[in-house]
Every structure is written in C-alpha cells, then in structure tokens.
Amino acid sequence: MRLVTIRRITQGFFLVLMIGSCLVNRVGDRWYELRGWPVSWLLELDPLVGLATVLTTGSLYKGLLWGTLTLALTALLGRFFCGWLCPLGTLQQMVGAWTDKGRRPKARAYGRQSHPGQKIKYLLLTALLTMAGVELVCPLVDLSGQGGWIPPVAVILAGIVLIRTGQKTPWKRSTGWAMAVAGSLCLMLGNLLPGNRLLAAGLQTGILDPIPLVYRSVSLVVLPLISPDGTFVVVTGGLLTGGVFVLVLALSAWRPRFYCRYVCPLGALLGLTVRWSVWRMGRQDKNGDACTGCGRCDHHCEGACDPANEIQWAECVLCYNCRDDCPERIMGYSTRPSTTGENPGPDLSRRAVLTAGATGAILLPLARLGDPLGVGWRPDLVRPPGSLTEEAFLNRCIKCGLCMRVCPTNVIQPTVLEAGIEGLWTPRLDFRLGSSGCQHNCIACGSVCPTAAIRPLALEERMGTASFADKGPVRIGTAFMDRGRCLPWAMGIPCIVCQENCPVSPKAITTRTIMETVAGLDRLIVQQVSSRAVHLNLPFTRSPLAGGDYFLAGPAGPQNALRITGLQAGWIQVAGDPAGAGFRQQTPAAVVVRLQQPYVDPLHCIGCGVCQHECPVRGRAAIRVTSENETRSRAHALLAGTGLPHSKD
Numbered sequence: 001m002r003l004v005t006i007r008r009i010t011q012g013f014f015l016v017l018m019i020g021s022c023l024v025n026r027v028g029d030r031w032y033e034l035r036g037w038p039v040s041w042l043l044e045l046d047p048l049v050g051l052a053t054v055l056t057t058g059s060l061y062k063g064l065l066w067g068t069l070t071l072a073l074t075a076l077l078g079r080f081f082c083g084w085l086c087p088l089g090t091l092q093q094m095v096g097a098w099t100d101k102g103r104r105p106k107a108r109a110y111g112r113q114s115h116p117g118q119k120i121k122y123l124l125l126t127a128l129l130t131m132a133g134v135e136l137v138c139p140l141v142d143l144s145g146q147g148g149w150i151p152p153v154a155v156i157l158a159g160i161v162l163i164r165t166g167q168k169t170p171w172k173r174s175t176g177w178a179m180a181v182a183g184s185l186c187l188m189l190g191n192l193l194p195g196n197r198l199l200a201a202g203l204q205t206g207i208l209d210p211i212p213l214v215y216r217s218v219s220l221v222v223l224p225l226i227s228p229d230g231t232f233v234v235v236t237g238g239l240l241t242g243g244v245f246v247l248v249l250a251l252s253a254w255r256p257r258f259y260c261r262y263v264c265p266l267g268a269l270l271g272l273t274v275r276w277s278v279w280r281m282g283r284q285d286k287n288g289d290a291c292t293g294c295g296r297c298d299h300h301c302e303g304a305c306d307p308a309n310e311i312q313w314a315e316c317v318l319c320y321n322c323r324d325d326c327p328e329r330i331m332g333y334s335t336r337p338s339t340t341g342e343n344p345g346p347d348l349s350r351r352a353v354l355t356a357g358a359t360g361a362i363l364l365p366l367a368r369l370g371d372p373l374g375v376g377w378r379p380d381l382v383r384p385p386g387s388l389t390e391e392a393f394l395n396r397c398i399k400c401g402l403c404m405r406v407c408p409t410n411v412i413q414p415t416v417l418e419a420g421i422e423g424l425w426t427p428r429l430d431f432r433l434g435s436s437g438c439q440h441n442c443i444a445c446g447s448v449c450p451t452a453a454i455r456p457l458a459l460e461e462r463m464g465t466a467s468f469a470d471k472g473p474v475r476i477g478t479a480f481m482d483r484g485r486c487l488p489w490a491m492g493i494p495c496i497v498c499q500e501n502c503p504v505s506p507k508a509i510t511t512r513t514i515m516e517t518v519a520g521l522d523r524l525i526v527q528q529v530s531s532r533a534v535h536l537n538l539p540f541t542r543s544p545l546a547g548g549d550y551f552l553a554g555p556a557g558p559q560n561a562l563r564i565t566g567l568q569a570g571w572i573q574v575a576g577d578p579a580g581a582g583f584r585q586q587t588p589a590a591v592v593v594r595l596q597q598p599y600v601d602p603l604h605c606i607g608c609g610v611c612q613h614e615c616p617v618r619g620r621a622a623i624r625v626t627s628e629n630e631t632r633s634r635a636h637a638l639l640a641g642t643g644l645p646h647s648k649d
Ligand code: SF4
Pocket: 396, 397, 398, 399, 400, 401, 402, 403, 404, 425, 426, 427, 448, 449, 450, 451, 452, 453, 454
C-alpha cells in the first residue's frame, strides 16, 4: 500500500477518534454517553499543553507526560503529529484538497510555495511561551527589588563594557547584550513597577493551540448543532468559537493548511524539535542530477517546504505527497541528507524573537490593567466545583471545552469577556442556561479536565460525606435574594419555587410566613352571606383567589380569616362558616394572602444555582448565585476578613 494511502487512513482514524471522544464525553443515558473513556487523550499527547502548564505552574499533571513522547518521536521522525495525527490539520487538508481540484496545476503549485510569513508561527509561540514563563523572572526581580538600583545598573554597565571591548569576540558581545538586557529588565521591573503582580504567568496557548481549538469547536459548536435528539444546546459566544473554526477552515481553502503554516504554535514547537530529526524527506538522487525540474513535488506539498530545492525540515509535515508525485522516484524519507541541501530550522532574526518575547511579556500586564487592585475576583463569575483558586485556575485552563461538553445540565458555559480578556473561553456557570443548575452529586467536569484546572473530586468530598463530613460539601458560591424582584417580597404574590427546588438537606432556603392584605381588595363590603360563601362588591382582579393562599378576612381580622376555595359571580366560596367568623351584611372585609418569604441560609447554601434556574421571574432572576463564600478561596468569604466557616464547622 502507498505511504500516502496509509497516511490518509491514519488521519481519518484519528479524526474519527477525536470526534468520537468529544461525542462520548457526556453524562447521560444514551448508549454512547459512556463514562470513563480517556476523552482527553489527544490533549495529553499535545506537548504544548504540557510545556505551557509546566511554565505556568512548575509541575506536570499526570497524563501530560505523554507530550514528551510526541516530542521524542518528532525529534526522531519529523513532524508526524501534524501530518498524521492532528485533526485540525486533517480537516484543513480535506478543505485544501477539495478547493485545489478546481485549480490549474500552476495555481495549485503557487499556493504550496514556501513563504516568509511561515515564520509568524514561531514568533507567536515565543510570545505565548514568554507569557507562560514570565513568572520565572520573579526571583530575579525580587532580588533586584531588595538590592535597590545599584546591582542592576552594575550589571548593565558590565554588559556595555563587554559589548564595547568584544567587537571581534562574538561570545563577549552576546554575553554583554544578555547582561545589558537582563539588567535593564531587573531595573525596570524591580524598581519601577510597584510589586510584581503584573508579572504573574498567563496561560494563553489554548487560544491558538490546534488541539484545544478543535476540541472546543467540535464540543461547543459542531456537536450542539447536530445534537441527535434535535434539542438545541445553547452555548454562549458560539459565534466567536464557531467563527474562529470556520475562519481556520476557510483560510485553508485559500492557502492549503493556512493555520499550520502561519499560525499554529504547536506546529512551531514541533518544527523547532525537528532540527534534530534522524529521518527526514529529501532528494535522494546520488549525483544530484536526476531531477528533470518538472516541479510536481510542489503540487501537493502540505507543508510548503520547498522539497525540490533546499528542503525546509521545520515545515515538512511528512505528507509524502512529493514522494508520490515525483515521476523520477528520487524523493525519499531517509537518514541520508538531501542531495540539494537542507535547511533544518526556521531562519529567525534575534531581534524578531526578542520583540515577540517582549510583546508577550507586555501584553499580559496590559490585559490585567483592568484589574488594578489585583483581586482578580469577579463575584458574578462562578467556576465549576473543584476549580482551583482563580490564579491557579487560569494558569492551568487550556480552554479545551471538555468540562462544558461533559456537564449533564449544560450549566458550564464558555466565558467571552466575563473573566477578562485573559479568561476568554474558560468555563463559568450560567444558571439561566442549560437544563438546571449544577447538580450537587455530580463530579463529571473535574474527572475530564486534562490539566486539573478543575481538580478531580471524590463524590464524598463534593457532597461533604464520609471522611469529608467535618469539612462539609464543596461550595461554589452563595445564593442571594433580590427582594426587589422576588414575588413574595416585592409583589405580594405567593411563590416558593426556590425553596422547593433547593436540593441540599437541610434546605438552604427557609421561609417565613406572613399574611398581607391584597392591594385593591382591602375595602370590600359584605353584601350577602350564605352557609359557605360571601357575596361582596368585588372589583375585577387578576389574583388567583382560589389558589389556596388567599383568605377572606372579616371584622375579626386576619387571624380568623377563612381560606378562599372558589369564586363565582361575585360570590366568594370559603372553607368554613362565614357567619361563625363574624361576616354580616354591610360589614367590612378584605382579601389577605399568605406569603412565604424566602431567606437564604449561607451556612447551608452550596451555590448550585438550581434556585436561580428555576426562579419564575424571567430576565434577571430574583435569586442569584455569586461566588461569595466559595470553598476554593477563603479570601472570598461572605464577611470580609472573617471567613464563613463550612456548614459543619
Ligand atoms: S477547566 Fe475545562 S476548559 Fe479548562 S482545561 Fe479543564 S476541561 Fe478544559
């Protein structure tokens, strides 16, 4: 079988496997909604996920070690991941091949020529990794902050001396430049910036990393659109998520594998690793004269790596199309160098790399300027149960969307700007969307998160039972009553929906009963009295008087009011004897309503948001959950400085 055919089968296999793993990443009763599948396996193979989280957190979460295998194999074989495994690469390749069919060979070859713009992806990678690793300079900054301005100025001066005296000695010049730059950085950061909070690491690789991108797009856009039972699943920011995905594919119709060539930071990381690869593509004609110059090797080249001339290893995605297309059969995959020469790495100028790194380092503080107090906390932002503290969470979340897909109630939604620019596409709970709030006996999101941004919880820990009984359940926030919107509080309308739906035991919502005169029905005059009914000068009313919560009060006051059981032609039927309760002709009467006004008990509320979801007040619910009192951060305690204890404390 031809290598190209094997490659296509492999690509199809991994594409189907990726879509399948998104499809089964669901808690439900359907046959395919299975639990326990390794749904994040492709993310774990992605070395950029591992590398970036190591930079931001200083640790490698279990499954992410697989990324080192990808790097090792890339160093041995070349960019096999891009050409054989990556589902986004496969999708782009399919679009590119389809649009290429309508092009003439010359136009086809033109679109597959290498282009200087292909370096952009390396600069993007540099910027993203600088963002992730910027915290590594903190010890340096702290040091210079403690020592004042003298040490960094001394380092700068020493660097300048080395540059001046080392005009003919490259190592002296490079060391001098490094010292001058490091000294300036220390001086600037340690002495000019108040504190170094702005230097906190930021994990933004997930925005452009193709594996989280494709997982996110398939989970949040493609599968909801084709949901098998026809129910449309709402996803906030769907236009943005889907728009990026469509744009990536549309651009590959213009230039094959556009994203891989110009944007993909994972491709750039693998491209840098290829520098040491043992096997690679190249021309294998012994004397270098077998090529007839037909140019067919360019016609289907997926990496735009100029195979006929000095092949650029870093760009080659091992599609083997050149090998297949060459009529002279001189293109081969070998440990021998190409007879026309090779260019192993991207030709990047030092200035461009430094500029990209500096841009990455500056962009993050800029994104954080909107939060000058450094609290980084927006009470309206409720994170899934098990989420790490906000800073640690942002240092781990790669925006893959696995948690959003697995959520059985779809309450986890991607943020757009609710968590700031930095938090784009991270998960938040939107209690109005989805089919309910956060189920208090569900631990699905933490069990699929590939980076432990949402740490895996045991059911006992989530619910605060067994050995966790002394700590109480995991809280994600607290519900607050909006008395200005609540029906019993603000409008005299009976409602106990939130109290009824509160799933915790004992309930976190209690009610206090009051009797209140119904506005407009408070100055009635009794016309006639029968054994079970009273006739009154009743005006038109929309109140459902026979609902069980309405009473007719006579001269004896609300204490002796009779429950209204029906209403017919001005006659109010009551439960009990009206005459016995003091109703007489021409005596005053009033309709009173029994209201159960809800109160939230913050000691028992876990912030599941079922009450907010069920609240019948449309628009802004009358009971809303904020992240106050969430378990993940004592600093977010309800009462500043005190720290509300756990329910069992
Ligand atoms: S928190 Fe959700 S979106 Fe972020 S890495 Fe974990 S599973 Fe992916």
